[in-house]
Amino acid sequence: MKLKNTGIRMTDHKNKVLLFINGDAPKYFPNPENYDLIACTDGAFHYLKNLGFPLDKLDFISGDFDSHSGSDENVYDDKFIYTPDQDKTDFHKALEIIVQKGFATVDVFGGSGGEQDHFLGNLTVAFGFKDQLNIIFYDEFSEYYFVPKNFTVKGVKDKMVSLYPFPTVENITTKGLNWPLINGNLSITSRIGTRNFAVENEVSIEYEKGDLLIFIGKNYL
Structure with missing residues (x-):
């Protein structure tokens, strides 16, 4: 696998973390x-190895290592952080380490795909760390x-x-979307805001209460 820009927006500044998880x-x-x-x-370590990611670039590999053979650990034992707590996911424990190291921005790959309960679990973990x-x-x-309550x-x-409420959003107004919202409410039990598209280069979102996920895809048209 080649190293290249994904074509998706990346934050420009440094002082940030690249984290691979097991999706x-x-x-x-x-x-x-x-x-x-x-x-x-530790689960993501396997696909990184198989796909030719430069493993010497890894600063740490965390998890309970229940999926490791032992041979990898002998080579990269100085990078392994053992996190055996079964009450937390490996993603959760990796984020705890990142917080302890003083970082604030994390780009996550491998958060979706595979078993969908893992995907939902990853969103829930991210919600717990959003502050x-x-x-x-x-x-x-x-x-x-x-996204925060005032976002562009x-x-x-x-x-x-x-736009996906988590689980509700109140008094939301958007600008720049094909189907705008004006002081609307979103809820996972009644109305969500998926499959919209941007008609302007800039999209702004304001809401008063709740929590909101945004998904930005590739070109819609």
Whole structure:
């Protein structure tokens, strides 16, 4: 697998983390040189190894290592952080380490795909850290993350934009979308805002109460 830009928006500044977790392996890797810390969970270690990611770039590998043969551990034992707590997922424990190391921005690959309960679990874990970390998930379809109550994103014209309440959003107003919302309410039990698309280069979102996920896809048209 080649190292290249995914074509999806990346944060420009450094002082950030690249984290691989155990969902679908990315089709392309972002440039490791854009990150100050690179880590993976023990499950993701296998696809990184198989796909030719430069493992010497990893700063740590965390998990309970129940899926490791032992031979890998002998080579990379200085990078392993054993986290046996079965009450937390490997993703959760990796984020705890990242917080302890003082980082605030995390680009996550491998958060979707595979078993969908893992995907939902990853969103729930990210929700729990949203006040400590700026977590952005990337996959082959989109980037997605929790947004604050007053938010603007640029460079999105003609891209799919889905708004997903977690679990409710009150008094939301959007600008720049084909189907705008004006003081609307969203709820996972009644009305969600998926499969919209941007008609302007800049989309703004304001809401008063609740929590909101945004999914920004590839060009819609």
